[in-house]
Amino acid sequence: MKGLSLMKLSCAEAASLCTKAEYREANLKEKLRLKLHIYLCRTCKDYQHNNKKLSSLLKKANLKSCSSSEKENFRKKMNNGNSQASQEQKKH
Amino acid sequence: MEENVLNPDKWVDRYADYLFNYTIVRVNDREVANDIISETFLAGLNSMKNFKGDATERTWLISILKRKIIDHYRRINSGKGQAEVKMNFPNSEDEGDWLEEKVADLSDMTAEDRMENTELGLAILECLDQLNEKQAQIFKMKTIDGIDTETICNEFNISPSNLWVIIHRARTSLAKCLEKNWF
Structure with a gap:
């Protein structure tokens, strides 16, 4: 029985393990614990199903992000443009 | 209802990724996309007085971005005088002269699919804002x-x-x- 209690997992723990597994960072023991929990718990099973769907949507969306240097560049250009604009306003 | 106000100091953090994803699928070049986004932010700064507050900040910036993208298309096409349409005429030696047989493979991802995926991406970014x-x-x-x-x-x-x-x-x-x- 001691072995089983080691495998025990609360739903909250299962939820974050499930997320961890979506990013392929759960280890074998964690995956086994999650599997067992999901076998026994309908709510978490549904949650996992949705979570997988969300992952596939995220993959499909193929989101890109600007690097921090690109963002810095935007800020710089905005600042330059802004000071030019205010100088022009002063002239008028 | 919440009043829509402009907060340019936060623009880059809040909208750069959003504008980037919107732009990249349309111009397909990272550098060009970045230039267009810079122009958009600048144009936004310079026309802040025209913001009436009916739209959200993001919608307003997107409307500026759209114009900048159209400007970009005009610029790259102006050298040619006209937008160029390329058409490959069927070679009579190939089998099947019908145009239907010449269309691209349907299993390819179409431009429409790509647009839909971009829309999905933008919806995700909007949700992340919350x-x-x-x-x-x-x-x-x-x-x-x-x-x-x-x-x-x-x-x-x-x-x-x-x-x-x-x-x-x-x-x-x-x-x-x-x-x-x-x-």
Whole structure:
């Protein structure tokens, strides 16, 4: 029985393990614990199903992000443009 | 109702990724996209007095961006005088002269699919806006940029289990937000 209690997992723990597994960072023991929990718990099973769907949507969306240097560049250009604009306003 | 106000200091943090994803699928070149986005922010700054507050900040910036993208198309086409339409005329030696047989393979991802995926991406970014800033940031770093757990934990000074709880919560809100249109 001691072995089983080691495998025990609360739903909250299962939820974050499930997320961890979506990013392929759960280890074998964690995956086994999650599997067992999901076998026994309908709510978490549904949650996992949705979570997988969300992952596939995220993959499909193929989101890109600007690097921090690109963002810095935007800020710089905005600042330059802004000071030019205010100088022009002063002239008028 | 909340009043829409402009807050240019936050533009880059809040909308750069959104504008970038909108632009890149249309111009297909990172550098060009960045130039167009810079122009958009600048144009926004210079026409702040025209903002009436009926639209959200994001919608307003997108409307400027759209014009900048059209300007870009005009610029690259002006050298040729006209937009160029290329058409390959069927070679009579090939089998099948019907145009239907000449269309591209349907299993390819069409421009339409790509647009739909971009729309999905923009919907996701809009939903992420509703999360608190730290949550959204951690989620993006992990999911979009694929940064490893340890690096993020160090940067935010949190434990790995903390990180997974945060990401789990972000994903739950995201799923709820996307539910209406995409699930």
